Amino acid sequence: MAIRVSDLNAAAVEIESISKRFGQVGRMRQLMPWRKPKTPKLALDRVSLHVDTGRITGILGANGSGKSTLIRILATLLTPDAGRACVFGYDVVTQAADVRRHINRVSVEASFFKEMSPWENMLYAARLYGGGGDGTRSRVEAMLERLGLPLDTLDKPMKQLSRGQQQKVAIARSFLTSPSLLLMDEPTTGLDPRSKREVQDLVTSIRRDRAATVLLCTHDLQEAEVLCDRVVVIDHGRVLAEGTPADLIRIHAGPDGGSLEDAFMRLTGKRLEEDEEEKEE
């Protein structure tokens, strides 16, 4: 059922001035005056974005910058308060069913039935996406082998797998459904260097083989520099800059040149690690 991006003329993602605010006083909250009111937080502030088909676009931003909210909106899990977002020309609010046929998402938390095995979880995923027939097992095995996951883990409960192994299964699951747009929300967080490299290689090769579009949210600036054709820097729900990594470095890293990290630091006024530390405190 998944379509080839080459069959599509529309941009993979077209976002027009979307905003999203959390913690608003809704009708239910008004009926419960005893509950402590939440401070409204503006997660996305009139964000506009254009993602071409067949590219890997990175979204760089610190914790709470709005990256995951953006991904959730594109995954039809949240609706924007204002603005419009389209995936391959389908509106994420009014044509959510059409959008869902073309996307898959890998989140930072591998969402699985922990008692079930990787095979059972992947078979379930395949069924939801119109698959699950003959040959699914061999496809799963090939995918996991490519990711460097031992095949004897295929029938063990997920809870017995390490965090890195679980994440690899999550990535394999997303590739299994052959999405035209892959939404990856910090997919390599928590992986060891070798696993991280394997996942990065897989992302590159899968994109090359299938010409799939990848939207990659990451904290890892080096990863963004290596993998992404374009990078969007986002902070406090606003797009600060976008362009190729080379362009961002040239324009924003300073007169002496530098890295993407330098460019990010100049754009946001702080380092990613500082945000991590703030959050921990």
Place this chain on the structure above:
Amino acid sequence: MIGNSLRWELNAFTGFIERQKNLYRRYWAWEAVWLLYNLVSVLSIGYLASGLSTLGLEPGHSNLQQAQLYLLVGALLWTYLSMVFFEIAFAITWERWEGTIEYTFMAPIRRLTHLLGMCAASLIYGIARAALIGLALVFLFNLDLSHANYWAALAISRLRLCRCWALASSRRSFHCFRRRRASRWPSRCRASCC
């Protein structure tokens, strides 16, 4: 086009039944505990019915046997319905607990398929469990089922399921509502329909 769409939904429907089967198998120890719990509940009612003789009815009297059978069948039906109710009502809760709710809701299938798949899985499992408990009752209380109308029993269990389904669905919808409370109401209406 409609055939493709129907086949797609049917595939997902099968997926939910398959997933539930795998979950019951993986949580077999807990399932055994709940089965035992249900069995003890039904048995306690049966043995209480046996004690009706202390109210003046003689053991072996036809009225006593009828009362005992009536209570046992009622307890069995209650066990079956409560199990089905919880399976459907907690479908969302469990997915939230496992952390898979976003993945399921992001899938290109209708919410109705999800609900019907869960209902079918709980119906099959509920009947299997009730049959096991019923078998235990036959042996422990020497029930004579030679005149039993199994088809009528099956029909009643399904009819009862409709009421149970409505109740459980409302609870399930409440969980959906809570989960998506951050979203706007009109969009939520649309989402629940597609």
